[in-house]
Amino acid sequence: QSVLTQPPSASGTPGLGVTISCSGSSSNIGNNPVNWYQHLPGMAPKLLIYGTNQRPSGVPDRFSGSKSGTSASLAISGLQSDDEADYYCAAWDGSLNGFVFGTGTQVSVL
Amino acid sequence: QVQLQESGPGHVKPAETLSLSCTVSGGSISSYSWSWIRRSPGKGLEWIGSVYYDGSTNYNPSLQSRVTISVDTSKVQFSLKLNSVTAADSAVYYCSRGMPPDYWGQGIPVTVSS
Numbered sequence: 001q002s003v004l005t006q007p008p009s010a011s012g013t014p015g016l017g018v019t020i021s022c023s024g025s026s027s028n029i030g031n032n033p034v035n036w037y038q039h040l041p042g043m044a045p046k047l048l049i050y051g052t053n054q055r056p057s058g059v060p061d062r063f064s065g066s067k068s069g070t071s072a073s074l075a076i077s078g079l080q081s082d083d084e085a086d087y088y089c090a091a092w093d094g095s096l097n098g099f100v101f102g103t104g105t106q107v108s109v110l
Numbered sequence: 111q112v113q114l115q116e117s118g119p120g121h122v123k124p125a126e127t128l129s130l131s132c133t134v135s136g137g138s139i140s141s142y143s144w145s146w147i148r149r150s151p152g153k154g155l156e157w158i159g160s161v162y163y164d165g166s167t168n169y170n171p172s173l174q175s176r177v178t179i180s181v182d183t184s185k186v187q188f189s190l191k192l193n194s195v196t197a198a199d200s201a202v203y204y205c206s207r208g209m210p211p212d213y214w215g216q217g218i219p220v221t222v223s224s
Contacts, residue, residue: 035210037155039149043216044215044216045147045155045204045214046214047210056212090155092209096170097171098157098168098169099157099160099168099209099210099211100157101147101154101155101156101157104154
């Protein structure tokens with residue numbers, strides 16, 4: 001059972017935006033950077049956001065990350081059909097001394 | 111461009127040991143940490159553990175008693191051993207680089223069944 005909680009699903013209209021939440025605790029999100037991954041079936045997960053709000057080279061600025069206290073968010077603007085995927089937050093957990101993933105959110109583009 | 115490729119059997123019998131290797135190309139294995147992560151059917155991503163270039167390790171507490179991750183710098187590989195497997199260990203297994211993991215292999219499906 002994951003220590004990071006996400007809504008199971010989210011949806012949005014093409015061209016508009018969607019925000020995914022990730023709830024944790026002081027041992028993970030509260031005191032460590034948050035990362036976000038996009039996972040398409042049959043593909044390797046892709047790092048979208050690291051260090052809470054940094055984008056790796058090649059990730060469009062339509063994806064942005066933030067956090068407040070023990071919660072974090074991933075915002076996707078200008079939704080495209082290619083954005084349909086599972087999204088996971090992840091962070092180091094100091095109490096578990098390990099890396100934890102969120103429960104995952106399936107994003108649909110209506 | 112760093113590339114990672116998992117290899118190993120796609121089928122393991124219950125109570126046996128799952129053994130996978132990850133070959134790294136396009137970069138040095140003598141730095142960074144190297145991890146194994148899995149995704150079981152109908153479930154999310156689960157970090158299994160990581161090995162550092164100096165051989166030190168961190169494991170998921172829920173798997174720690176059954177897991178060994180090691181690195182062989184001469185072969186530019188790192189490996190996963192998971193013993194006493196059950197059907198619950200059936201998953202796609204990914205190897206990855208760094209913390210947070212940035213480069214990932216394509217994944218290798220492993221089924222545990224008799």
